[in-house]
């Protein structure tokens with residue numbers, strides 16, 4: 001059975017087509033979902049893609065988190081459907097309170113674009129089970145508001161519950177507290193991260209392709225993880 005993974009397009013989304021392409025490469029069927037609908041079209045999992053939804057007005061992700069389709073996305077996430085928020089999608093997940101904390105302007109104020117090393121801290125989620133704990137992966141990072149913040153109490157809770165899924169390796173690119181690059185909800189079906197797995201799924205087009213040790217396709221593991229999680233349902 002082919003699993004169907006929906007990608008929601010908002011006004012200002014940029015990486016929705018890349019997410020759809022990555023889903024197809026991973027062996028699932030991408031389904032285009034529209035922000036103004038109240039219809040998830042029976043998908044098995046959902047991706048909130050990167051970009052500048054609603055021009056990042058108010059706060060990045062704040063308006064998208066209140067778009068019509070988010071009513072259905074929030075219910076599905078609370079019912080256990082795998083949901084991945086990538087970059088602007090991560091910002092939406094925190095704004096929708098599906099994930100705690102928030103994302104603020106990068107520490108040095110500039111937009112950052114680079115190939116980014118990440119340490120996989122938890123493989124206990126719907127989007128990271130294909131990795132091994134402690135594995136280093138490299139995928140692209142590109143954002144202006146990627147600094148993850150939360151109260152010390154919340155950060156302790158996230159760490160204590162094993163919900164820090166990815167941490168930046170090497171230098172922290174944006175001032176994220178405790179080098180956090182991605183987190184999950186308590187059930188592990190909802191994951192948000194700032195770097196972009198959907199841009200690292202094809203040999204020759206991903207990051208670090210000059211390095212013979214790397215395939216440039218580390219992003220595939222996210223999509224493979226979701227398919228494994230769906231088979232277990």
Ligand SMILES: NC(=O)CC[C@H](N)C(=O)O
Nearest residue numbers: 050051087088143144145
């Ligand atoms: N690549 C993105 O999704 C960008 C996210 C967001 N709009 C920012 O600049 O922080």
